[in-house]
Amino acid sequence: MSLAMIEVKDLVKNYGKHTAVDGINFRVRKGEIFGFLGPNGAGKTTTLNILAGLSLPSSGVATIAGLDITKHPIGCKKRLGIATQDANFDHHLNIKDNLYYQGLLYGLSRKELKIRVEAALSWAKLGKYRKKHFHQLSGGMQRRLVVARAMLSDPEIILLDEPTTGLDPQSRRQVWDYIKDLKEKGKTVLLTTHYMEEADVLCDRISIIDNGRIIACGTPDELKKVLNNDIVIDIALDPAVVNVVNRHIEKDLRNISGVNYIKRSDNGIRIGVGDDAVIEQVLNSIITKYKISGINIIHPTLEDVFLHLTGREMR
Amino acid sequence: MNTRAIKVVLAIWEREMYEYLNNLHINAMRLAVEPMLFIFIFGMGLGNRVDMGDVSYVEFLAPGILFMVVTNNSYMTTSMRLMIARDWDKTLVNALTAPVKPFEIVLGYILAGVTQALAASVIFILLMRYLLGISFGCIPWLVLFIVAIAAFFSSLGVAIAMWLDNPHHLMVVTSLVVMPMSFFCGIFMPVADLPEWMQPVIGAIPLTKAVEGARAIALATNIDILPNLAYIIIFTIAVFFVSVYVFKKKIII
Ligand SMILES: Nc1ncnc2c1ncn2[C@@H]1O[C@H](COP(=O)(O)OP(=O)(O)OP(=O)(O)O)[C@@H](O)[C@H]1O
Numbered sequence: 423m424s425l426a427m428i429e430v431k432d433l434v435k436n437y438g439k440h441t442a443v444d445g446i447n448f449r450v451r452k453g454e455i456f457g458f459l460g461p462n463g464a465g466k467t468t469t470l471n472i473l474a475g476l477s478l479p480s481s482g483v484a485t486i487a488g489l490d491i492t493k494h495p496i497g498c499k500k501r502l503g504i505a506t507q508d509a510n511f512d513h514h515l516n517i518k519d520n521l522y523y524q525g526l527l528y529g530l531s532r533k534e535l536k537i538r539v540e541a542a543l544s545w546a547k548l549g550k551y552r553k554k555h556f557h558q559l560s561g562g563m564q565r566r567l568v569v570a571r572a573m574l575s576d577p578e579i580i581l582l583d584e585p586t587t588g589l590d591p592q593s594r595r596q597v598w599d600y601i602k603d604l605k606e607k608g609k610t611v612l613l614t615t616h617y618m619e620e621a622d623v624l625c626d627r628i629s630i631i632d633n634g635r636i637i638a639c640g641t642p643d644e645l646k647k648v649l650n651n652d653i654v655i656d657i658a659l660d661p662a663v664v665n666v667v668n669r670h671i672e673k674d675l676r677n678i679s680g681v682n683y684i685k686r687s688d689n690g691i692r693i694g695v696g697d698d699a700v701i702e703q704v705l706n707s708i709i710t711k712y713k714i715s716g717i718n719i720i721h722p723t724l725e726d727v728f729l730h731l732t733g734r735e736m737r
Numbered sequence: 738m739n740t741r742a743i744k745v746v747l748a749i750w751e752r753e754m755y756e757y758l759n760n761l762h763i764n765a766m767r768l769a770v771e772p773m774l775f776i777f778i779f780g781m782g783l784g785n786r787v788d789m790g791d792v793s794y795v796e797f798l799a800p801g802i803l804f805m806v807v808t809n810n811s812y813m814t815t816s817m818r819l820m821i822a823r824d825w826d827k828t829l830v831n832a833l834t835a836p837v838k839p840f841e842i843v844l845g846y847i848l849a850g851v852t853q854a855l856a857a858s859v860i861f862i863l864l865m866r867y868l869l870g871i872s873f874g875c876i877p878w879l880v881l882f883i884v885a886i887a888a889f890f891s892s893l894g895v896a897i898a899m900w901l902d903n904p905h906h907l908m909v910v911t912s913l914v915v916m917p918m919s920f921f922c923g924i925f926m927p928v929a930d931l932p933e934w935m936q937p938v939i940g941a942i943p944l945t946k947a948v949e950g951a952r953a954i955a956l957a958t959n960i961d962i963l964p965n966l967a968y969i970i971i972f973t974i975a976v977f978f979v980s981v982y983v984f985k986k987k988i989i990i
Pocket residue numbers: 437440441442460461462463464465466467468469507616990
């Protein structure tokens with residue numbers, strides 16, 4: 423069994439009468455990217471802030487590399503880098519100096535620190551912007567810089583709070599590459615997001631959190647299995663004969679195992695199957711016999727999982 | 738305190754001093770012009786009509802204005818900078834994600850406040866000596882008072898800035914609490930001239946003890962200043978712990 427870098431047991435956080443985090447449990451293994459997926463107000467930031475020592479738990483236990491965060495805050499923080507949801511940059515300093523003064527708090531020697539600042543800037547491909555101020559950078563550059571700052575002290579664990587929120591798809595993909603690179607460097611990453619796609623692409627394992635509770639946890643594939651009908655095949659048929667043909671197809675497919683449901687409609691037929699192998703079988707039996715005007719294969723997304731679990735759309 | 742803690746205090750101090758030196762042109766103006774304005778208007782203008790007995794009004798006023806300088810350069814800078822770091826840049830939150838204790842951050846801010854107050858004092862003392870020929874007596878004793886009062890007002894600045902959530906409220910508290918201290922704590926007139934019921938209250942304020950001590954040093958009167966210094970130090974330590982407490986309460990929610 424691999425070592426738990428982060429372990430959270432029955433963690434609760436109350437703000438007055440409001441319970442932001444309501445007894446959650448999870449463990450993040452060494453070297454994995456663990457995703458915290460949930461809508462606004464789910465309790466993601468609250469949990470990260472507790473892990474980073476910015477907030478105190480109301481009850482429950484959290485450990486970083488085996489150290490209790492309330493008993494050994496310094497030891498925990500040494501192993502941790504965090505990119506908070508707000509950017510938190512000093513308006514009076516350029517980005518290089520911002521990194522410098524943050525690094526100084528880690529007790530690094532000036533020489534070592536200067537090397538690390540340059541390395542962090544060049545990793546984020548921001549070397550030539552070192553004299554710029556934070557607000558002069560584009561959104562994508564800003565997020566890269568925030569991730570680079572979290573890495574400055576070379577921590578084992580990196581917490582990223584919504585690293586790509588508000589970015590256009592292209593910049594988002596770029597930031598993803600940087601996050602993947604953290605994993606290649608052997609870091610353990612805990613990130614929060616409300617993008618299903620992001621969790622799907624980046625994370626080894628995901629916890630879906632809603633109203634302060636974890637409602638599902640597993641690999642992206644495991645979570646998708648929560649849905650009974652894995653893959654949907656939508657077949658469009660010639661409108662003139664649709665009502666005859668779709669009855670025939672329905673009859674043909676009844677004998678194929680792995681087909682979970684068949685639904686006729688006015689412009690074709692919809693088939694739900696268990697896994698990819700069945701798709702081929704289904705298509706073969708249809709294409710050879712009938713004239714079809716379109717095929718659409720829809721794989722389930724975490725969006726569907728969230729909908730299935732909560733009965734609500736995520737946004 | 739271990740090496741890690743010392744490095745954290747110095748890191749905060751270095752950041753604050755960098756900001757201070759970066760704005761030296763503004764700071765220098767404030768340092769040189771502000772106290773001298775008081776000296777010229779009150780000391781030399783109005784002062785000609787004031788009879789202080791053995792000494793001239795300017796000589797009476799100088800140690801008082803010195804401590805007004807110390808107050809302004811510790812309390813104002815510390816409280817403003819801390820509020821900016823908490824609410825505007827939000828870098829305070831960042832600092833706390835590093836392996837630091839709140840206590841060390843507070844100490845860093847206070848150390849920067851004390852340094853700035855000392856710098857301002859040096860400039861004021863030099864200006865007074867070389868422009869007006871006024872001396873302040875035994876400098877080492879004076880420095881002890883300056884450091885103690887600067888630490889007191891820096892701590893107070895931390896406590897008040899962390900306690901209040903709104904820069905506007907900070908201005909109001911400053912003008913209702915800190916500014917009146919300048920008027921009543923013996924800077925412009927002897928505490929003995931105040932209404933009788935006010936005297937014990939005003940006399941208990943550390944700033945009054947400092948002005949009294951500094952005046953005794955400057956005018957070489959035979960007052961034992963050690964109790965004054967001890968009194969200030971005890972208050973400073975108390976306010977320091979209050980400021981750390983408020984800081985923790987407000988920032989780690
Ligand atoms: N300082 C606070 N005081 C009171 N309530 C708070 C505080 N911080 C967060 N909350 C509440 O706790 C709940 C969880 O907030 P949190 O910021 O953890 O959500 P989140 O999952 O990070 O959401 P988002 O995706 O919008 O960032 C919300 O209902 C929020 O209103």
